[in-house]
Amino acid sequence: MTLQTSRRALLGAGAAVALLAMAPAAQAQDIKFGLVAALSGQSARAGEAITRGLTVAVEEINAKGGILGGRKIVLLRRDDESNPSKGLIAARELIQREKVAALFGGLDTPVSLAIVPLANSEKVPFMGTWAAGTPITKNGANPNFVFRVSAVDEIVDQAIVKYSVRHYSAKNPGMILVNNPWGESNEQGLKAALTASNMKYAGIEKFEGNELDVVPQLSRLKASGADVLYLVGNVGPSAQVVKSLDKMAWKVPVVSHWGPAGGRFTELAGPSAANVHFVQTYSFFGDLSPKGKQVLDMLMKKYPDYKGPGDITPAVGVANAYDSAQLVALAIQAAGSTDGDKVREGFYKIESYDGLIKKFAKPFTPQNHDAVTADDYVWTQFINDQIIPIKH
Amino acid sequence: MKPLALLGAATLFAAAAALCFVADGYQLFVIATVGLTAVVGLGLNVLLGLAGQVSLGHVGFYAIGAYTVAILQTKLGVSFWLALPVAAILSAIVGTILAIPSLRVRGPYLAMITIAFGFIIEHGAVEWRALTGGATGILNIPDPGLFGLKLDDKPLALVIVGVTAIATFLYWVFARSAWGAAMRAARDAETASESLGLNLVAIRTAAFTLSAAAAGIAGAFSVPLTNFVAPSAFPFFQSILFLLAVIIGGAGTVLGPLIGAVVVVLLPEYLAFLAEYRLLFFGGLLLVVLWVAPEGIVGAVARHLRRADERPPRPGVDIERFLHERADGGNLEIRGLSVAFGGVRAAHDITLMARPGQVTSIIGPNGAGKTTVLNLLCGFYRPDAGSIRLADIDLTGKPSYEIARAGIARTYQTTQLFGQMPVLDNLLIALRRGNLGLSISPLRAGGDDGETARLAESLLGFVGYRGAVERLAGSLPHVDKRLVEIARALATGPRVLVLDEPAAGLGAGDKTTLAALLRKIADTGVAVVLVEHDMGLVMGISDHVVVLDAGARIAAGTAAEVRVNPAVRKAYLGEDMKLAAAPRAPSGPRAPVLQTGDLVAGYGAEPVLKGITVSVGAGEMVAVLGANGAGKSTLMKALSGLRRPVQGTITLEGQDIATLPAHRIVGHGLILVPEGRQVFPELSVLDNIRLGAFSRSDGDIEQDVEAALQRFPRLRERISSRAGLLSGGEQQMLAVARGLMARPKILLLDEPSLGLAPQLVNDLFGAFARLRDEGTTILLVDQMAGLALALADRGYVIESGRTVHEGTPEEIRNNPALEQAYLGSAA
Amino acid sequence: MLITAAIVTGLGLGSMYGLLALGFYITYSVSSTVNFSQGSSMMLGAVLAYAFVVTWGWYPPLGILTALVLCGVYGLAVERFAVRPFVRRDSNAWLMATVAVGILVDNIVLFTFGKEPRRFPSPLADMPVSIADVGVYPLQLVIPVVGLALAAALHVLSRRTKYGKALLAVVQNPDAARLMGINVSGAIAASFAISTIFAGIAGILIAPLFNVNSDMGTLFGIKAFAVAILGGITSAWGVMLAGLVFGIVEALVTVLFGSVYTQIVMFALIIVALALMPNGLLGRAGVKKV
Structure with a gap:
């Protein structure tokens, strides 16, 4: 048994050494940006969009000579598999091992929420690029190291309710929501917005992200007299809802969160796709600003599978990520250091930034860590393969 | 695992604890995660490694533990240290409840129940919003304190290392306890363990309960580690990872779950830089690890290090006295026992009496219902009518473990030893007579020289076993398996010993020894009930013989009386054998x-x-x-x-x-007509015959089928019935006919x-x-x-x-x- | 109207579950093992067919046929590399190995096919038709027909043809089957191929109603396993029946109680059903031989 013991001890020692040996391997003076997002599985496409937006921004900054007097930015990415525990461990690795100067978040609100306390206690700026859960930025911490360049569910939901009332005179809306944290967050947001407008609702139905047929859920909403549908779901599930409506021959107005913009909605949902009116923060279609043209150009050069604006999906992911990277770089520049506290202050010092989404003016204040506001939402619909703003 | 190896494990944990003092926050987190995964793995090992049951839903118990702590801490302001035992108990209770449906199913059915359980917990956590915080979960759960110290990164990692060490030690204690042995026994041979008086329901429920409690405790500790709970942290995939940790490390080994946890947690961390390609590589590496060590890493290492201990049994205890002291019971009385399966009367109105100190044999041609009577007697089948009494106890319709505890021990036609346990442990668990107690005292209490060990070894000597006591029972030669099985039955201190064809597969010399042994056992006052084909053996030692035919008793009496009974001669012994064909004259050498x-x-x-x-x-x-x-x-x-x-x-x-x-x-x-017929029971007689010609593709097959039916006309009468319904003789004809269809050389x-x-x-x-x-x-x-x-x-x-x-x-x-x-x- | 809609939807869904579950049944009855990543096999069928028919513009029947052949080859590979090495060593690690294969395949497809869901165009899934006031795509009516036809074909082929009977012989007594000249390891490999081909057919049938992407099979695979178990994994009819029942009950639960509790109710029903019928709906309990 002695031999066995020593073998086991050896194994243990090996594991210990291996644990200690997980050392970082980048140049000391580089400034590291870390991304924790779902890069595989269901949300892989979103993770890729964020990656590309960040990459293009970082390359642009580096090509111009970097920040803080010539230091280059390196992007480190980790897959959280949409699991907050994995996200937390990845964030710890990036912060505590890799000493990233800033952390970027991904699609999933629960993952971001799990990271928020760590970012605040470790004093590392955490920039949201997608996850729209309200408490991510309004997390009650002081000082608060969490910033965001993305929509906020609460505000989107108010916009959805307002739009449905103004354009469809909605009195009894029904909600059809994907059964995940995003759906739940909007369920709360929509309920709150409806209460604020003194409205009731026909019903709330959930559906799974990879459900074949949503007819049973929609039938319940129809039976309870829904006059408008509020839709929250990614592009695939949203398409399933539209196809199920087709099957039921139910022509009901659909007002949606930005999910349909995440892919080839018209291809997936068929001609009725145009009936869905959804909110957007950015689209590469139409007349682009000079900044828009420049970024589109860079993206198409860098990624050959982007052959036109229609391929850049989800556009919001790319655009949010691009602007967030630029804003973080500006904050570091303003701070003159990568020290977390100083960078946090740096965010408040950004006066203006001519970005992709808009011309940001004083995007962050100690009271407001969300750079995208209600005024930035545009209502759009798919006409053929293009996202077109709705003109009323 | 010997104490020295335990020392090795202790060194390992000491090293991990030392590591905690130099590690950074991330490494502390990783160490703690390994620890928690190992604790779940240890619990899962009770289920998988000891009890042989699989669970693909353990993340459910982990989640219950985590949510309990989170809810108690945040909603009721309960301290973590109070919430922890509540979490463990709650998980254990849910485990006990889940054991109820799980006891009736096995294999993939059990896997499905556990998968469903995991999903219910995950979805339940999403929907029970008032309590669980829905999909967002519960955030900012404060770190607990310990002796005025805030339990954050470093102290927490140390505590978790300590918890893991305690869990490992407890597993070690449990695995070598009588309960652990009982679980192994139930895994290796279910029916045999029941007839040793082991209550399978209690044993499997205990496995589920313990396993769930361990997962619950790990889940509870995950709360101070991550400071949040959310449903998406408990996906189905995590259950697979837990199970994987046990399998990769080595199911049934003490250190397996620990090594497995190291692999399952560290490997993805090493691959983290691969970003989106991490899962891809993880999947590939998993396959490689499984290929290299399918029985687990620790299992593979242990296999190379296992030393043979060839010590034979040492006698010392007077077994005849041991048996005599217990065998004071009255008669075993079976009256009017009947059972039918799907309309077929397998046993009808069977009455027999077995007296202490006598050998009572049940004989009859194949299919007479002998084994059926034994199975009724031992509680494996429920009789439709009739009664079974031992002395003044009514045993009719009692579960088999109760019948065993009443003093009826049993051996089987095909031996049912606990194959993955040493010979000695096979007996030690039987010596408990189903009484495992609440303590987790080791099965080998008192060590190798303890009283029970000496008794067990003496029993082995008594039956004539001369092999090594530490050898795995499954690896014994056939004769030794028979002997050990008899010794194991005797270890329960039976009043009645029931043997089903103990001589099958034994040589002449061994049969003589067996006959003497059975006589010797009967002479101690045990009632021996014997079902046996070997008439020489039966006639030689029986005091009383009962003859069955077609499920009914046709005669009873002494061997001499039975032998001359005309009904018996007709049904069982038949006519004197006269071959229809004569031997033929020898011919010259042939090619x-x-x-x-x-x-x-x-x-x-x-x-x-x-x-x-x-x-x-x-x-x-x-x-x-x-x-x-x-x-x-x-x-x-x-x-x-x-x-x-x-x-x-x-x-x-x-x-x-x-x-x-x-x-x-x-x-x-070259065509073999195998021993035991081996017809395809669910296929028709005709299909069986045709399958014999599977390798042929000529056009004469139907012609040959006709020829086969002419050769065996009885098959023609049964041509479209399922082969499994044929009698033994008809099946043998079918097997020969089937073999001939290949036109054998x-x-x-x-x-x-x-x-x-x-x-x-x-x-x-x-x-x-x-x-x-x-x-x-x-x-x-x-x-x-x-x-x-x-x-x-x-x-x-x-x-x-x-x-x-x-x-x-x-x-x-x-x-x-x-x-x-x-x-x-x-x- | 609600109930009718639920039943029509449930029938279509249920026959998909049944079809996928038949794959579990086939390998389990021949070899007592299953491919735990059956959902990935289904996805593979859809993705391959998409690549051939849509991306490369092949003649659809040819593309679909090629996809199914490749599915079969994939099944052979799963058996050869993730099942046989473990069964031979009497280890149950095949369970984990097939899961690992599923992870591999899902991720390879993710990086080759792409991360975006795509639509598989089909003339049968363009315009819904109305039946008893319920709109359905013609394909939804085709699916149960194909599902039942395949189950029936499986039943008939296994009882009427030489090779079918050989497969049954392997199920009942592998050693005796060897003595008939039947290649048992070949038969087991074949069962895996048939199993993945069934999954592939399910994937291709469902693709036009659904979106083609690398994780389209995950939830389906788990539900199909539940269906196979509920049906009593040793009975082809039981499995198909369980599929239909599961699909209809699922749709009815959604309609009657609301979608929030569908998953919880369905999984709870599975546990209750198995507790009451430990061998599934039509699975037979063998008389305990001692």
């Missing part, structure tokens, strides 16, 4: 069809065949004779390709077939007379004689040496895997040494 050269087969150091050389000429009928266990059936399997690899040569018409698999050999024209017949009534045997051998006379080349193995020699042109005698004699039937019959070896009691 060999089949030849073997020094054939060696079997695994490990002790091959079953140690050099067999036989030759069969065209048109010849050759008999292979030998005692049971001599290697006759192994030879047939080796020739037909069922046993591979073999050394030496097998030549069929000049072509070497020693390396060919069975299905290819068929194409070359040589037909191998393995024990065709086994278990058949004499009249049927006679018919069958008549058919063989006709085949022989038609010129079919036949190699015959049969226990009924007289019959085989009556037909054969030549014969071989094999002994202990070697051909020892060859000659004409006359020469073999006249050789006294061979008669001694083989014909001794069988004739």
Whole structure:
């Protein structure tokens, strides 16, 4: 048994050494940006969009000579598999091992929420690029190291309710929501917005992200007299809802969160796709600003599978990520250091930034860590393969 | 695991603790995660490694533990240290509840129940929003304190390392306790463990409960580690990872879950830089690890390090007194016992009495219902009518473990030892008589020299077992398995010992020893109930014989009375054997069809065949004779390709077939009619016959089917019934007919007379004689040496895997040494 | 109207579950093992067919046929590399190994096919038709027909043809089957191929109603396993029946109680059903032999 013991001890020692040996391997003076997002599985496409937006921004900054007097930015990415525990461990690795100067978040609100306390206690700026859960930025911490360049569910939901009332005179809306944290967050947001407008609702139905047929859920909403549908779901599930409506021959107005913009909605949902009116923060279609043209150009050069604006999906992911990277770089520049506290202050010092989404003016204040506001939402619909703003 | 190895484990944990002092926050988090995964793994190991049950929903228990702590801490302001035991207890209770549906199912059914459980917990956490915070979960859960110290990164990692060490130690204690042994026993042989008085329901429920509690505790500690709970942190995939940790580390080993947790947690961390490609590589590496060490890393290492302990049993305790002291019961009385399966009366109105100190035998032709009566007696079947009483206790319809505890012990037709446990432990668990107690005292209390160990070893000596006490029971030779099984039954201190065909597969010498042993057991005052085919054995030792036929009792009395009972003679013994065909005159040398050269087969150091050389000429009928266990059936399997690899040569018409698999050999024209018929029970008789021609593609198949039906007209009457419904004799005819359909160049017949009534045997051998006379080349193995020699042109005698004699039937019959070896009691 | 809609939807869904579950049944009855990543096999069928028919513009029947052939080859590979090495060593690690294969395949497809869901165009899934006031795509009516036809074909082929009977012989007694000249390891490999081909057919049938992407099979695979178990994994009819029942009950639960509790109710029903019928709906309990 002695031999066995020593073998086991050896194994243990090996594991210990291996644990200690997980050392970082980048140049000391580089400034590291870390991304924790779902890069595989269901949300892989979103993770890729964020990656590309960040990459293009970082390359642009580096090509111009970097920040803080010539230091280059390196992007480190980790897959959280949409699991907050994995996200937390990845964030710890990036912060505590890799000493990233800033952390970027991904699609999933629960993952971001799990990271928020760590970012605040470790004093590392955490920039949201997608996850729209309200408490991510309004997390009650002081000082608060969490910033965001993305929509906020609460505000989107108010916009959805307002739009449905103004354009469809909605009195009894029904909600059809994907059964995940995003759906739940909007369920709360929509309920709150409806209460604020003194409205009731026909019903709330959930559906799974990879459900074949949503007819049973929609039938319940129809039976309870829904006059408008509020839709929250990614592009695939949203398409399933539209196809199920087709099957039921139910022509009901659909007002949606930005999910349909995440892919080839018209291809997936068929001609009725145009009936869905959804909110957007950015689209590469139409007349682009000079900044828009420049970024589109860079993206198409860098990624050959982007052959036109229609391929850049989800556009919001790319655009949010691009602007967030630029804003973080500006904050570091303003701070003159990568020290977390100083960078946090740096965010408040950004006066203006001519970005992709808009011309940001004083995007962050100690009271407001969300750079995208209600005024930035545009209502759009798919006409053929293009996202077109709705003109009323 | 010996204390020294325990020391090794302690070193490991000390190293991990030391590591905590130098590690950064991330490493501390990783160490703690490894620890928690290991704790879940240890719990899962109780279920998988000890009880042999799989769970694909353990993340559910982990989540229950986490949510309990989170809810109690945030909603009720309860301290973590109070919430922790609540979490453990709640998980344990849910585990107990889940055990209820899980007890009735096994294999993939159990996997599905646990998968469903995991999903219910995950979805439940999403929907029970008021309590769980819905999909967002509960955030910012404060770190607990410990002695005024805030339990954040470093102290927490240390505490978790400590918890893991305690869990490992507890697993070690539990695995070697009587409960642990009982779980292993239930895993290895379910029915046998019930008939030792083990309550399977209690044992499996305990496994689920403990396993759930461990997962719950780990889940509870995950809360201070991550400071949040959310449903998406408990996905189905995590259950798979937990199970993976146990399998990769080595199920059933103490350190397996720990090593597995290190792999399952660290590997993804090493691959983190791969970003989106991490899962891809993880999947690939998993496959590689599984290929390299399918029994787990620790299992693979331990296999290389396992030392053989060849110590034989040491006697010392007076077993006859041990048995006598307990065997004070009254009579076993069975009255009017009946049971039917799907309308078939398997046993009808059976009445018998077994008295202490006597051997009561139940005999009857195959299918008479003997084993059915034993199964009714031992509670495996519920009788439709009738009663079973032992002394003044009514045992009718009681569960089998209660019947066992009342003093009825049992052995089986095919031995049911706890194969993955040492011989000694097989007895030690039986000595508990189902009384495991609430403590987790070790099974081997008092060590190797303890009182119970001495008793167990003495029992082994008493039955005549001379092998090593530490050998795994599953690896024993056949005879030893029989002996150990009897010793195990005796270890329960039975008032009634029930044996189902204990002599099956034993040689003549072993049978004599067995007969003496059974007599000796009866003489201590135990009531021995024996079901046995070997009439010599039965008639020699029985005080009372009960004869069954077609599920009914047809006679009872002393051996002498039964032997002359005309009903018995008609039903069981049949007419005197008269072969329809006479032996034929010897003819000159013929061209060999089949030849073997020094054939060696079997695994490990002790091959079953140690050099067999036989030759069969065209048109010849050759008999292979030998005692049971001599290697006759192994030879047939080796020739037909069922046993591979073999050394030496097998030549069929000049072509070497020693390396060919069975299905290819068929194409070359060597056809085996296997021992025990082996018809396809769910297929019709006609389909069975047609399948015999599977390797043929000519157009004469239907013609040959017709020929087969003419040869065996009884098959024509049953042509469309399922083969499983045929009688033994009809099945044997079917098997021969099926074999002939391949138009064999040589037909191998393995024990065709086994278990058949004499009249049927006679018919069958008549058919063989006709085949022989038609010129079919036949190699015959049969226990009924007289019959085989009556037909054969030549014969071989094999002994202990070697051909020892060859000659004409006359020469073999006249050789006294061979008669001694083989014909001794069988004739 | 609600109930009718639920039943029509449930029938279509249920026959998909049944079809996928038949794959579990086939390998389990022949070899007592299953491919735990059956959902990935289904996805593979859809993705391959998409690549051939849509991306490369092959003649659709040819593309679909090629996809199914490749599915079969994939099944052979799963058996050869993730099942056989473990069964041979008497280890149950095949369970984990097939899961690992599923992870591999899902991720390879993710990086080759792409991360975006795509639509598989089909003339049968363009315009819904109305039946008893319920709109369905014609394909939804085709699916149960194909599902039942395949189950029936499986039943008939296994009882009427030489090779079918050989497969049954392997199920009942592998050693005796060898003695008939039947290649048992070949039969087991074949069962895996048939199993993945069935999954592939399910994937291709469902693709036009659904979106083609690398994780389209995950939830389906788990539900199909539940269906196979509920049906009593040893009975082809039981499995198909369980599929239909599961699909209809699922749709009814959604309609009657609301979608929030569908998953919880369905999984709870599975546990209850198995507790009451430990061998599934039509699975037979063998008489305990002692």
